[in-house]
Amino acid sequence: MNLASTIEEAMATRRSCRAFLPTPVPRAEVERLLALASSSASNSNSQPWQVHVLTGAAKRALTADLLCAHDEGRRSVGEFAYQPAADAWPEPFRTRRRRFGEGLYSETLGIAADDSAGRRGHHRRNYDFFGAPVGLVLTVSRAPLQGALVDAGLFLQGLMLSARGAGLHTCAQASFIDYHPVLRRHLTIPDDHLVVCGIALGYADDGHRLDDHRTTREPVASFTTFYDSVGPHRDAAVVSSGVASGSPV
Numbered sequence: 501m502n503l504a505s506t507i508e509e510a511m512a513t514r515r516s517c518r519a520f521l522p523t524p525v526p527r528a529e530v531e532r533l534l535a536l537a538s539s540s541a542s543n544s545n546s547q548p549w550q551v552h553v554l555t556g557a558a559k560r561a562l563t564a565d566l567l568c569a570h571d572e573g574r575r576s577v578g579e580f581a582y583q584p585a586a587d588a589w590p591e592p593f594r595t596r597r598r599r600f601g602e603g604l605y606s607e608t609l610g611i612a613a614d615d616s617a618g619r620r621g622h623h624r625r626n627y628d629f630f631g632a633p634v635g636l637v638l639t640v641s642r643a644p645l646q647g648a649l650v651d652a653g654l655f656l657q658g659l660m661l662s663a664r665g666a667g668l669h670t671c672a673q674a675s676f677i678d679y680h681p682v683l684r685r686h687l688t689i690p691d692d693h694l695v696v697c698g699i700a701l702g703y704a705d706d707g708h709r710l711d712d713h714r715t716t717r718e719p720v721a722s723f724t725t726f727y728d729s730v731g732p733h734r735d736a737a738v739v740s741s742g743v744a745s746g747s748p749v
């Protein structure tokens with residue numbers, strides 16, 4: 501079990517894990533991670549998040565209903581505009597998204613770009629939380645939504661990094677938003693809350709080919725402008741090369 505003992509290791513080894521072992525995670529450990537995540541900053545300390553934790557029979561029942569809705573094509577319009585339609589992403593995000601898809605589907609899974617049945621087959625694994633023993637659903641207050649979504653993102657990152665400190669892995673899953681009515685039937689989500697994402701939590705199945713998938717990042721100079729005596733410039737002197745997520749500890 502690779503366990504991150506510093507924040508740098510947690511940052512460097514966090515990645516989206518899509519193949520988990522069935523090894524259970526004790527309830528007390530889940531609570532400890534949620535307590536750590538709740539130390540995240542939020543606007544005026546409003547802490548607008550709620551978390552639903554599913555294990556065992558409750559998780560199996562939700563998964564069964566989600567897969568049924570997925571297989572019957574009962575996808576719902578999102579409660580908020582999480583992302584544009586596939587063909588409406590502007591550059592440079594469109595190219596990055598395409599690269600991500602090629603890396604996961606073609607290179608890792610061997611599924612061709614035009615094999616929509618194969619892609620659907622992989623996508624449906626989301627609804628089993630990729631086999632993780634713990635499935636979480638993160639919701640956030642609708643009012644005031646924009647700020648609360650920022651806070652929810654910080655909570656999510658806090659949870660994912662805390663998990664690394666316990667040797668656990670995670671995958672954030674916006675795919676759950678598509679079936680929010682199913683989630684509302686199974687979970688006690690208040691009407692004034694929106695589903696932000698699901699989160700798979702557990703121990704990585706290191707030998708699984710789905711767990712080979714790694715992503716890269718743009719270099720610091722591509723997204724940072726420095727302002728100093730020479731005026732605005734983008735050449736980052738200290739770190740100039742891109743990093744990848746999920747590096748070994």
Ligand SMILES: Cc1cc2nc3c(=O)[nH]c(=O)nc-3n(C[C@H](O)[C@H](O)[C@H](O)COP(=O)(O)O)c2cc1C
Nearest residue numbers: 514515516600626671672673674675676697715745
């Ligand atoms: C809010 C959010 C939602 C995501 N939704 C999904 C999802 O539904 N299914 C999935 O397999 N990955 C999902 N991901 C994982 C991203 O694809 C992943 O973070 C990205 O490709 C970068 O890779 P890395 O997390 O391994 O560094 C999501 C990530 C975030 C932050």
